[in-house]
Amino acid sequence: MCSDACLHHLYPKQLVLAMSTQYSVLVVGGAGFVGHHLAAGFLADPTFAVFVLSRSAASSKNQLKGAKYIAGDLTDRPSIKAVVEDVRPTVVVHAATPSPVTGTAKEYECVNFLGTRNLLKCAKESQHVRAFIFTSSSTLAKGAVHDNLDETCALANSDPKAPAYARVKANAEIMVLHANYPKPVEFEAEDASEGANWAGYLATASLRLPFVYGTGDHTAIPGVLNALAEGQTTTTIGDGKNLWSYCSTGNAATAHILLAFALLKPPSQIDASRRVDGEAFNINDGSPFPFWGFPKVCWKFAGYDPKPFPKVTHLPNWFVLSLATFLEWVYWMFTVGTKRPYKLGMQQVEYMCYTHTYSIGKAQKRLGYEPKLDFENDVKKAVEWCLDEGGWRAKLKGNKLVKSS
Structure with a gap:
């Protein structure tokens, strides 16, 4: 300050x-x-x-x-x-x-x-x-x-x-x-x-x-931890090399x-x-920092750190962008524009695919x-806040992918 x-x-x-x-x-x-x-x-x-x-x-x-x-x-x-x-x-x-x-x-x-x-x-x-x-x-x-x-x-x-x-x-x-x-x-x-x-x-x-990270996050890091909870740790959109600020x-x-x-x-x-x-x-x-490297850092501090890291499946950009376009249209039609897809909206997918x-x-x-x-230390604090204050430690308890939570 x-x-x-x-x-x-x-x-x-x-x-x-x-x-x-x-x-x-x-x-x-x-x-x-x-x-x-x-x-x-x-x-x-x-x-x-x-x-x-x-x-x-x-x-x-x-x-x-x-x-x-x-x-x-x-x-x-x-x-x-x-x-x-x-x-x-x-x-x-x-x-x-x-x-x-x-x-x-x-x-x-x-x-x-x-x-x-x-x-x-x-x-x-x-x-x-x-x-x-x-x-x-x-x-x-x-x-x-x-x-x-x-x-x-x-x-x-x-x-x-x-x-x-x-x-x-x-x-x-x-x-x-x-x-x-x-x-x-x-x-x-x-x-x-x-x-x-x-x-x-x-x-x-x-x-x-x-993208802003820190303690008190109820959206981004919880989304990353949710992917860990659901075992979605080995799929990447695009080549996974896109960088983010x-x-x-x-x-x-x-x-x-x-x-x-x-x-x-x-x-x-x-x-x-x-x-x-x-x-x-x-x-x-x-x-x-690599966009797809951020969730890996978060997962590590949540207790997921396999050695070696599992083989990653790369989905082509065009496929996921097409799916996101379709989902946006479906949500718009059935909710009269009042809701959008939480996981595969067009904006989220563009974030995943391209450098920003x-x-x-x-x-x-x-x-x-x-x-x-102090990137890793600040991310660690943010993840620990989600685990302890956001309830994610209990949600990940017993998860086979998490060694210690």
Whole structure:
């Protein structure tokens, strides 16, 4: 996280002193997997008071001591406006989203686009909100193969065949970045005083995250452990060599904190070559890892580590992609578009088949982002959390493939 030493390294002394005043951050979707870790990151920095907005705020088991939880729905603009007026956040972090795997096109449109528009409008009308961070997704890039893409890549909203999640996420990010309108430098002295009015002004930026791993995961790693429970450890789609960019929850949180400070930076302190407002940034661990190697690491920490590893069956991409297309059509027809396949949806299959890697050079240069990489240890902690807290140790007990669980 961003310590005092980190701040003095990134910013001049006078700016660090200005930042010693406590700000407030509203983490929307902060009861979810990624959002919980973002809230924890901000909470660990004494610069910020942390508020969490979530539909499940009252019932969430992810509540952090020291953060205030507020129930709210992004699709209800009047209630969101009331929350923003009550909390008066300096920074809004928008991390709410339906599942990229099981969410429907309608849910994405309601939450990821219309909900983002509601939140963005409320933030811009607020006298107190100065910065808006959109927690975006690397999957918004156009095409099935993403090979070391940077932030100038074409986006999925221009491809009608792209997954709905990617298209809507791209449209939402574009909307957020177009809303960027920071206060000009001539207001800097005025804004240093207490009670400055920020209505109509807003510095916005976006962080594109790939596959995020860490403790508290109820989707990805449980899916991997389910494959182990069902004995699905020897089948691979494609040649199994496709690489992926992964991101630890710690690195995701660090990037959000760095971006928040950068967006709050006084205009006179901004170097034109390092501007961050109105910009998108790829964030990940910086070291790609084989997509099909990730489940093997997870299985190892769950107790599956055969020597030698069994012979793997490789299913051709075309076959599984055709099957996924058929399943999507069947689900759409019989559920009237309200459900999608959990295991073989088109988006999941494309993930399995193709490389998805992204350059973090821009974030390193402009945000001073340097990922901490302890991949296997972080994955081990995440798997152990699923085993102990997620109930998977009991589910795998007695499984012949698991030597110790």
